[in-house]
Amino acid sequence: MPACVDPVDQLIAALASISLPPPELESLGVMLRRDPGRLSLADLGLDSLGRLEACIALEIEQGVLITPETVASLHSADQLLRRIATAPRV
Amino acid sequence: MSPLVQRLLPPIPLPLPPGPLPAAGWMLREVYGLRVAEDPRREALRFSDHVLSHAELLDRLDHWQELVQHAVTRIGCLGGDRLWGVCGGDSVDHLFLSISQFFAGRPLLLLPLHASEEEWASLVQRAGVGAVFTDRPLPPSLGMERRTVVQGSWEIWTARDGQASAAADFLLSSAPPLGGSGDGAQQARAILDQVAGIALSSGTTTGVPAIQTSSCFEALAMLQHPEWPPSRRMLFSFRMQFGASRSWALRTLLEGATLCCVRVSERPELPELAGRFEADTLPVNPVYLEEMLAQRLEERFPASLAFVTGTDRVPAGLRRRFHGRFGPRLTIALANSRLGPLTQLPPDQLLAHDGESVGFPLPNVRFGFDADAAPEWQAQGIGEAVVAKTLRVRLQHPEHGLIDLQHTLEALRPGDLLRRWPDGQLSFAGRANDVFLFRTVLVSPHEIEDLLAEDPAVREVVAFGAPSSVYGAVPMAALCLQAGLDPDQELPRLRRLCQDAMGYRAPKALIPLEAIPRGPSGKPLRRELARLHALS
Numbered sequence: 001m002p003a004c005v006d007p008v009d010q011l012i013a014a015l016a017s018i019s020l021p022p023p024e025l026e027s028l029g030v031m032l033r034r035d036p037g038r039l040s041l042a043d044l045g046l047d048s049l050g051r052l053e054a055c056i057a058l059e060i061e062q063g064v065l066i067t068p069e070t071v072a073s074l075h076s077a078d079q080l081l082r083r084i085a086t087a088p089r090v
Numbered sequence: 091m092s093p094l095v096q097r098l099l100p101p102i103p104l105p106l107p108p109g110p111l112p113a114a115g116w117m118l119r120e121v122y123g124l125r126v127a128e129d130p131r132r133e134a135l136r137f138s139d140h141v142l143s144h145a146e147l148l149d150r151l152d153h154w155q156e157l158v159q160h161a162v163t164r165i166g167c168l169g170g171d172r173l174w175g176v177c178g179g180d181s182v183d184h185l186f187l188s189i190s191q192f193f194a195g196r197p198l199l200l201l202p203l204h205a206s207e208e209e210w211a212s213l214v215q216r217a218g219v220g221a222v223f224t225d226r227p228l229p230p231s232l233g234m235e236r237r238t239v240v241q242g243s244w245e246i247w248t249a250r251d252g253q254a255s256a257a258a259d260f261l262l263s264s265a266p267p268l269g270g271s272g273d274g275a276q277q278a279r280a281i282l283d284q285v286a287g288i289a290l291s292s293g294t295t296t297g298v299p300a301i302q303t304s305s306c307f308e309a310l311a312m313l314q315h316p317e318w319p320p321s322r323r324m325l326f327s328f329r330m331q332f333g334a335s336r337s338w339a340l341r342t343l344l345e346g347a348t349l350c351c352v353r354v355s356e357r358p359e360l361p362e363l364a365g366r367f368e369a370d371t372l373p374v375n376p377v378y379l380e381e382m383l384a385q386r387l388e389e390r391f392p393a394s395l396a397f398v399t400g401t402d403r404v405p406a407g408l409r410r411r412f413h414g415r416f417g418p419r420l421t422i423a424l425a426n427s428r429l430g431p432l433t434q435l436p437p438d439q440l441l442a443h444d445g446e447s448v449g450f451p452l453p454n455v456r457f458g459f460d461a462d463a464a465p466e467w468q469a470q471g472i473g474e475a476v477v478a479k480t481l482r483v484r485l486q487h488p489e490h491g492l493i494d495l496q497h498t499l500e501a502l503r504p505g506d507l508l509r510r511w512p513d514g515q516l517s518f519a520g521r522a523n524d525v526f527l528f529r530t531v532l533v534s535p536h537e538i539e540d541l542l543a544e545d546p547a548v549r550e551v552v553a554f555g556a557p558s559s560v561y562g563a564v565p566m567a568a569l570c571l572q573a574g575l576d577p578d579q580e581l582p583r584l585r586r587l588c589q590d591a592m593g594y595r596a597p598k599a600l601i602p603l604e605a606i607p608r609g610p611s612g613k614p615l616r617r618e619l620a621r622l623h624a625l626s
Contacts (some may be wrong), residue, residue, distance in 0.1 A: 019589040019596060049594045052529065056564055056598045056625075065626055067560050090626065 007084040008032045010062045011044075011077075017057035018050050032077055039077035046071065063090040119193035123148060125346055134343060136367060137182045137351035144346065154190035157241050158223075165237045165246065175214060175222035177201040178244070182351055185339055187223055187244065192340070207231055221248040409440045432477065433516060446509075446517035454480045457508060457516055472519045475508040524616060526555030526563035533565050533595050535616065541591055547571055547580045550606045552614035553597060558625035567597040568619050570606060577602045599623065 004010045012029045015021050022028060022045035031039060046054060051068040058064040066087045074080050130145035142150065174196055178184040191198055199219055201210060207229045214222075214232055221234075225243040228234050234247040342349045350367040435442075435449030451457055459473030507519040519525065525534050535553035542551040550570040555563025567588075571580055581600050588596035601623065607615045 017585075017598075019594050052561070053594055053598070056561065059625055060564075060599050 004062060007081045008036075010058065010064060010084055011054075011081060013061060014054045014057040015044060015046075017061065018045070018053035020050065021045060032081065036078040036081055037076055041071070041074065041077065041080065044077055044080075048072075058084065058087075059090065065090060119151070122193070122344060125344075129346070132346065133348045134346075135182070135185075135349050135351065144343075147343065150186050151190040151193060154186045154241075155194050158187070158191060158194070161238050161240045161246055165248070175199045175201045175219040175224075177222055177224040177226065177228065179225060181225070183225070183242065183244065185351070187240075189340060189343065191223075219249075221246060413440045432479070435515075439515070442513075442515055443511055443517055447511065447515040448517060450514055451516065456480075457510070459508065459510075472507050472509050475506040477506075526565075528555065528562055528565055528595065531595060533563075535565075535567075537592070537595075538565060538567050538588065538597055541588060542567060542569060542584060545584060545587065547575055547584065549573075552606050552616060552619065554616040554620045554623075556599075556620050556623040556625055560626065563620070564599075564625055565595060565597045566599045566601065566619075566623055568601040568603050568606060570603055 004013055008029060011032065012025055015028070016025055022043070028039075028044070041051075044050075048068070051071045055066055055068050055071060058066055064084055064087050066083060070083065071080060074083065126144040126148050131143045133141060134144040134147040135142040174191065176184070176188055176191075176198055178187070188198060201214075201219075201222070208231075210229065211231050221237075222228060222232075223240065224245055224247055227236075228247050232247075233250050235250045237246045237248050239245050339349055339351075350369055432455050433449040433451055435447060439447065439449070456478045458476040458478070507525055509517045509519050511517065519534060524536075525532055527533075533555065535555070538553035539551050542548050542553075548569050549572050551567055552569075553565065553567040556566050558564050569584075571577060581602065585596070585600055588600075601619075607618055
C-alpha cells in the first residue's frame with residue numbers, strides 16, 4: 001500500500017488495516033477533516049488491541065513511528081492527528 | 091587399544107598400523123568385515139550401471155584408505171587427532187572416502203556444499219578443521235592450500251600455517267553429555283572414546299559442528315544389533331538434509347542392506363528410479379516430497395515407509411495427500427540427522443490431531459518436558475523437549491559370551507517445543523526460536539503458514555516474527571503467489587482472511603516474493619527475513 005502524506009489519510013489507512021476496523025470509514029474520514037476534536041479514540045475503534053494494530057500499521061505502511069502507549073495517553077482524534085503529523089518517520 | 095576394548099572385542103587378529111594408533115573408529119572396519127564375511131556376495135551398492143557386493147565395497151574402502159594413507163604420508167600429515175573436513179559433490183567417491191576414513195578413525199566434518207563462503211570459514215574456524223579432502227578448489231578465505239592429490243579430482247588441502255587445531259578434544263567436549271552412572275554407562279563411555287570418529291551433522295542448524303559420539307555409537311549398534319533396520323534396499327537420492335543423507339547412507343551400508351545411489355545432477359524422477367531399483371525405502375526431504383506431489387507422482391511412489399527428515403513436522407497438506415492413497419503400507423517417521431529416527435506415525439493416524447502429530451515415540455526414544463519451560467508455554471500445555479534415545483550394543487566377550495551394553499543418548503534442550511496429546515502422540519509446537527512473543531501472546535509461524543497455504547492463490551509461504559523494540563516480534567509472512575495473479579488484488583484478500591481467522595495475531599504484513607529464501611537443506615530462512623523486515 002503506498003504511503004499517504006495527509007495525517008487523516010494515514011490514520012484512515014491504518015484503521016482499515018486493523019482486524020476490527022470501525023464501520024463507515026469513509027464518513028469517519030469526512031468527520032476527521034471537519035471536526036476531529038469531537039471524536040474520541042473510542043469513536044475510532046481504538047481499544048487496546050486496536051491501538052496496537054493501528055500503530056503497527058502506521059509504522060509498516062506509512063512509516064510513522066508512534067507507540068500504543070503514546071496513543072493511550074491521548075484523548076481525542078484531534079490530538080492523535082497532530083501526533084501523527086509530528087511523529088518521527090522511519 | 092584400551093584394555094576395555096581388548097576385553098570386550100572378540101579375539102580377532104587385528105592388523106595394527108605402524109606408528110601411533112589412529113585416534114578412533116578403526117575397529118568398526120573389523121566388525122564390518124565380520125558382517126561382510128557372513129554373506130560376502132550380498133548386494134551393497136548400486137550406482138549408474140555398477141553393482142558392488144559388500145565384499146567388493148570393503149575392498150574399495152580399503153583401497154581408498156590406502157590412497158589416503160599414501161597421500162598423507164607424502165605430505166607428512168599423519169596425525170590421527172586432527173579434524174579433517176570433507177568437501178565434495180554428490181558422488182560415490184564421496185561415500186567411499188568418508189566411510190573409509192570413518193573406519194580409519196579419522197575425525198571428519200562433512201562440509202555443507204551450498205553454504206556461503208562466510209559460513210564455511212566460520213564452520214572451519216569454530217570446529218578447528220586442520221585439513222580438508224576436497225574435489226574442488228577451496229575459497230582463499232579459508233586459509234588453506236593445496237597439498238597433494240588423493241585420486242582423480244580429490245585433493246588434500248591443509249591450513250596454510252601448518253597449525254592443526256586440537257580438534258578431537260574440541261569435538262568430544264561438544265558432544266552431548268552421556269547419561270547414567272552405572273557400570274554399563276561407564277563401559278559405554280569408554281567405548282565411545284575409542285570409536286568416536288565421524289561427524290554426521292554439519293552443525294549449520296545447531297551451531298555445534300559435530301556430534302560424533304552419538305553417530306558412532308549408533309553405527310556400532312547397527313553393526314552389532316540394529317534396533318532400527320527399516321530398509322533392505324534403499325534408494326539414496328542425496329536430496330535430504332546434507333548431514334542426514336550421509337548418515338542414512340552410512341547406516342544402510344553398515345546394516346548390510348543395499349544402497350542405490352542416484353546423482354541429483356541427472357535430475358532423476360525418483361519414483362520411477364525407485365521402481366526400477368525395486369527399492370523398498372526412499373528417504374526424502376519434505377521439499378522434494380512436495381515437488382513430487384505437485385507433479386502428481388504419488389501414484390507411482392514406491393516406498394513402504396516414508397522418512398521425513400530435516401524438519402520439525404510433517405506438513406498437513408502432505409499428510410492429506412498421502413492419506414488414503416497408500417493404505418497400510420505407508421507410515422511416516424520423523425528423524426533428524428543427530429539422533430536418527432525418533433517417532434513413528436501409523437498410516438491410519440496420518441491426520442490425527444489435525445495433522446499436527448508426529449506420531450508415537452519409537453520404543454527406544456523418550457520425550458520429556460523441561461520443567462523450567464516458559465510460563466506462557468506451560469499454560470498452553472507445551473514444554474521444551476528433552477529427547478533421550480537408548481541404544482543397545484552387543485559385543486561378543488571371549489569368555490562371557492554376548493554382552494549387552496545399554497546406553498542413553500540425550501539431546502538436552504534441543505529447542506523444540508513439544509505438545510503431548512492424551513493418547514500419547516506428540517506434536518511439535520514449533521522451535522523455541524521460531525515461536526515468537528508478540529506483545530504478551532505467543533504466535534507460531536506454522537499457524538500462519540498453514541492458514542495461508544490452504545488458499546489456492548498461494549504457492550509458497552513462510553511466516554516469521556519481525557523484531558521490534560516496542561512489540562517484541564511482529565507477525566509477518568512472505569509468500570509467493572501462483573503465476574499470473576495480481577498481488578494488488580490477492581494480498582488485501584489474504585490479509586482479511588488471516589484477520590478473520592486469527593484476529594489481532596494475524597500477520598501485519600504480507601510480503602510478496604518471487605521465491606522463498608531457503609538454506610541448503612531447504613529450510614526457509616526465517617531469521618534472514620525477520621532481519622530484513624525489522625521494525626524500530
